[in-house]
Amino acid sequence: xxxxxxxxxxxxxxxxxxxxxxxxxxxxxxxxxxxxxxxxxxxxxxxxxxxxxxxxxxxxxxxxxxxxxxxxxxxxxxxxxxxxxxxxxxxxxxxxxxxxxxxxxxxxxxxxxxxxxxxxxxxxxxxxxxxxxxxxxxxxxxxxxxxxxxxxxxxxxxxxxxxx
Amino acid sequence: xxxxxxxxxxxxxxxxxxxxxxxxxxxxxxxxxxxxxxxxxxxxxxxxxxxxxxxxxxxxxxxxxxxxxxxxxxxxxxxxxxxxxxxxxxxxxxxxxxxxxxxxxxxxxxxxxxxxxxxxxxxxxxxxxxxxxxxxxxxxxxxxxxxxxxxxxxxxxxxxxxxx
DNA sequence: TTACCTTTTCAGCGAGGACTGAACTCGATC
DNA sequence: GATCGAGTTCAGTCCTCGCTGAAAAGGTAA
Numbered sequence: 001x002x003x004x005x006x007x008x009x010x011x012x013x014x015x016x017x018x019x020x021x022x023x024x025x026x027x028x029x030x031x032x033x034x035x036x037x038x039x040x041x042x043x044x045x046x047x048x049x050x051x052x053x054x055x056x057x058x059x060x061x062x063x064x065x066x067x068x069x070x071x072x073x074x075x076x077x078x079x080x081x082x083x084x085x086x087x088x089x090x091x092x093x094x095x096x097x098x099x100x101x102x103x104x105x106x107x108x109x110x111x112x113x114x115x116x117x118x119x120x121x122x123x124x125x126x127x128x129x130x131x132x133x134x135x136x137x138x139x140x141x142x143x144x145x146x147x148x149x150x151x152x153x154x155x156x157x158x159x160x161x162x163x164x
Numbered sequence: 165x166x167x168x169x170x171x172x173x174x175x176x177x178x179x180x181x182x183x184x185x186x187x188x189x190x191x192x193x194x195x196x197x198x199x200x201x202x203x204x205x206x207x208x209x210x211x212x213x214x215x216x217x218x219x220x221x222x223x224x225x226x227x228x229x230x231x232x233x234x235x236x237x238x239x240x241x242x243x244x245x246x247x248x249x250x251x252x253x254x255x256x257x258x259x260x261x262x263x264x265x266x267x268x269x270x271x272x273x274x275x276x277x278x279x280x281x282x283x284x285x286x287x288x289x290x291x292x293x294x295x296x297x298x299x300x301x302x303x304x305x306x307x308x309x310x311x312x313x314x315x316x317x318x319x320x321x322x323x324x325x326x327x328x
Numbered sequence: 329t330t331a332c333c334t335t336t337t338c339a340g341c342g343a344g345g346a347c348t349g350a351a352c353t354c355g356a357t358c
Numbered sequence: 359g360a361t362c363g364a365g366t367t368c369a370g371t372c373c374t375c376g377c378t379g380a381a382a383a384g385g386t387a388a
Binding site: 050051052062063065066067070087088089 | 363364365366367368
């Protein structure tokens with residue numbers, strides 16, 4: 001049986017991929033197929049796959065693969081490598097870009113700081129109505145301030161050293 | 165004009181509420197009406213409102229208000245106070261519970277650690293396919309480990325002292 | 329019990345979006 | 359130019375889900 005027919009080595013892997021996809025749908029708002037591609041590319045062997053192989057492996061239409069692979073490339077977690085000749089392009093996961101993905105996700109949360117600030121300006125920061133809003137604003141402000149430090153720590157301490 | 169007819173003090177406020185709602189929809193996956201309720205309760209004066217008042221102020225059906233107010237109560241950011249007699253219940257925002265809301269949101273992200281761990285077990289952590297997965301896993305592991313410290317810092321340093 | 333007000337429930341509507349499949353575009357080879 | 363495979367686009371389908379409005383349920387007072 002040619003390799004590209006292999007859908008997943010074992011049923012457990014197929015289940016795991018579905019769980020990953022479900023997680024990304026819930027926590028990142030990603031389409032299911034995008035999550036499946038990501039999970040599959042994380043553990044498939046060999047690590048690079050053509051669009052046609054993804055389509056077969058995940059039982060998704062070529063159109064869906066195209067759309068979602070481009071979404072994942074836009075997010076930076078999948079890259080395309082082309083080769084000379086008429087060969088199909090190969091896609092691979094860019095596992096090192098993962099922290100950036102999460103960072104962007106969190107920035108969408110801390111981004112609320114700007115809106116709460118605008119609200120406070122609107123009420124001149126005075127009175128009871130501003131009190132509630134200020135409480136929330138101060139939290140987002142603090143959180144937004146912590147983030148740069150957090151990612152700096154990842155770069156310095158968290159990120160595992162190169163293995164060889 | 166009776167107070168409950170007032171929809172918003174100014175057009176700007178109505179716009180601000182819509183922006184807040186849009187933000188919650190994007191970043192928390194919350195229905196628009198839930199976000200509107202939250203934003204309105206943050207800045208309305210007086211701070212407590214009945215369901216009927218919310219319905220009027222936000223031009224939403226009683227059914228939607230009921231559903232979404234209960235969602236917000238489940239999340240802990242809105243509370244209900246009942247009074248004796250036939251009076252309607254009053255809803256208010258619990259601005260101090262906001263950090264918990266965000267914490268839960270982030271836990272959904274770090275929750276991926278369990279899935280990556282399961283994946284590594286599945287491949288015995290060996291070989292090339294495990295390498296990519298381990299890279300991602302180590303990031304989530306590190307991030308999940310940082311969170312408790314982060315929230316402890318909020319409790320100790322970030323959280324503004326009581327004002328009086 | 330009856331009346332009345334508040335809140336919940338739920339069937340149905342409509343919008344949005346994921347997904348498909350086929351047509352089309354693009355590039356490369358011959 | 360002609361051909362062929364890969365990739366993209368897009369009209370259409372299906373399904374989910376937010377939302378409504380009306381009916382039902384709950385709860386209080388007379």
